[in-house]
Amino acid sequence: MTTTTTGFDRALQHLVVNYRWVFASFFLLPLSFLYEVWSYARNWLVFKLNTAPKQHNKKVQYVQRQVRQWKESGGNIPMCTARPGYQTMSLRKPKYKNTMYNIHVNLVDVLEVNEEKQTVRCEPLVTMGQLTATLNPLGWTIPVVPELDDLTVGGLVMGTGVESTSHIYGLFQHICVSYELVMGDGSVVTCSKENNPDLFYAVPWSYGTLGLLTAAEIKIIPAKRYVKLHYQPVYTLDDAVGLFAKESKSKEHQFVEGLMFSKNEGVIMTGDMVSFSKGETINEIGKWYKPWFFLHVKKFLKKGPGHEVIPLRDYYHRHTRALFWEVQDIIPFGNNIIFRYLFGWMMPPKVSLLKLTETKAITDLYENHHMIQDFLIPVSALKEAITVSHKAVEIYPLWLCPFNLPNDPGMVHPAANNEEMYVDLGVYGVPKTGNFDAVKTTRHMEDFIASVHGFQMLYADSFRTKDEFRQMFDHSLYDIFRKKYNATEAFPDVYNKVSKAARI
Ligand SMILES: Cc1cc2nc3c(=O)[nH]c(=O)nc-3n(C[C@H](O)[C@H](O)[C@H](O)COP(=O)(O)OP(=O)(O)OC[C@H]3O[C@@H](n4cnc5c(N)ncnc54)[C@H](O)[C@@H]3O)c2cc1C
Ligand SMILES: NC(=O)C1=CN([C@@H]2O[C@H](COP(=O)(O)OP(=O)(O)OC[C@H]3O[C@@H](n4cnc5c(N)ncnc54)[C@H](OP(=O)(O)O)[C@@H]3O)[C@@H](O)[C@H]2O)C=CC1
């Protein structure tokens, strides 16, 4: 009996793992498209009726009412947002949502584009796709646009965001001007660098454990229509690291990004916004029939250095269609030219739908035979980090994205007193080394990160113990504000939201 079940399980596992593309292509893609049409129509209507700013206060009052109800109910279990786990931009689903008191924060609108102040005020569920579609036609953009369309302002403020402009502007938190929060006692508090600065610095990386975000004011900068992007192939690790560090530190170009295709081969990209493209051909890399961006970049290893002009929004969302390179494991022929022309317009399958329909076999596969991690380390440690990653997992491409880390108070800052250039080393894929053990290998890499005063992005699994976690992330300001605003009762500790133990 047991043998039959195991055989059946194995067959089922084989089917769902190896033929997930059938389900993804014929069911998830059309469903993702319908979902997209619905949200596009809704956004359009909201804008036309111009109701969003008027509704904001009412929606905040609704959040406050729920917090008061929580208190009246005894306030024994901590609160978190009611956003379903399958919608979060992470490999895992948060287990704690099942046991904690869920607060509905249905705040989805861009509230105001203030051209005079050069800010945009957003509700927390505004997505990056929605924001660039709003701002770019008006000639504006936010300085750091994390590249996946579905990332939300709330998640990026409470967690973090990084992009190829971060070597100039820093992380997502560094382009924020103010936050509006509903605290654990139901009061509404605003904070900025000028007003309540300590709370302002304590919010990023707190993962919703200080208060519930109801609005964020974010800087905007003028946008041009295109990006002129230079591709510089490199053929040794020293050249890759040397060129990447030079371009990041010089800040000569608005965009800097690197993709390593093996330990010694990569392409370093630098770009700048340009207004028009006289005499240049425009490559609309965002069009459905265009090759996946990372494979397009790889071609420059053979072709040699080159440049091209790309529409701004296509550039911003360049990694969306292939979810960096993760879609190749789900729809292996997704970059085939026939597939692209016929079905490419529906790509990518919605991350939320992929998560919602994930079977146990697939969850196990991603848990035990896949790595999705972003290691944030000083640029000076990049060569060593690539070497450590190569030995441990041999995953390629690797994503290199520089960011300036100012010495601000809060969870994440450099070891010394000065700002420092860091790099996000993104490791996404199937380990090629024979001895991969999800826990041991990740812990080994985390130890290295900690040894160079680096950090781990917390949408990904952290295998740190609580003490190790508190050593990696400076909790001094966080602890003060947890006490001051009674958050210790109202919300869980950040570790209990982000550690592997808190996630399915
Ligand atoms: C001044 C101004 C204020 C606005 N205020 C609000 C507001 O208060 N609340 C609100 O919700 N919206 C607001 N919007 C946003 C706007 O209604 C939506 O973004 C709309 O869907 C974009 O329409 P468009 O025809 O201008 O898009 P385009 O500029 O034509 O968009 C370009 C492409 O972006 C894609 N796209 C559009 N929306 C999304 C998305 N959400 N995710 C991913 N891709 C997308 C489409 O595929 C489209 O092909 C505002 C826009 C403006 C200009
Ligand atoms: N390029 C980049 O920078 C990328 C970044 N990411 C990561 O993805 C995550 C963002 O994903 P997304 O799906 O948008 O967000 P999530 O739903 O994953 O939210 C992330 C955290 O923020 C908290 N949070 C979100 N909104 C609020 C709010 N209004 N009030 C209080 N807390 C809130 C959530 O709390 P709760 O658990 O209570 O819901 C959760 O702990 C970030 O952690 C980011 O670092 C991922 C890919 C790319």
Ligand SMILES: CC(C)=CCC[C@@H](C)[C@H]1CC[C@H]2C3=C(CC[C@]12C)[C@@]1(C)CC[C@H](O)C[C@@H]1CC3
């Ligand atoms: C640029 C930064 C900082 C991070 C990029 C991370 C992404 C590569 C991952 C974020 C969420 C991930 C998920 C998946 C792939 C990798 C991400 C997009 C899946 C789609 C993989 C297949 C699973 O069944 C569902 C996953 C959901 C989350």
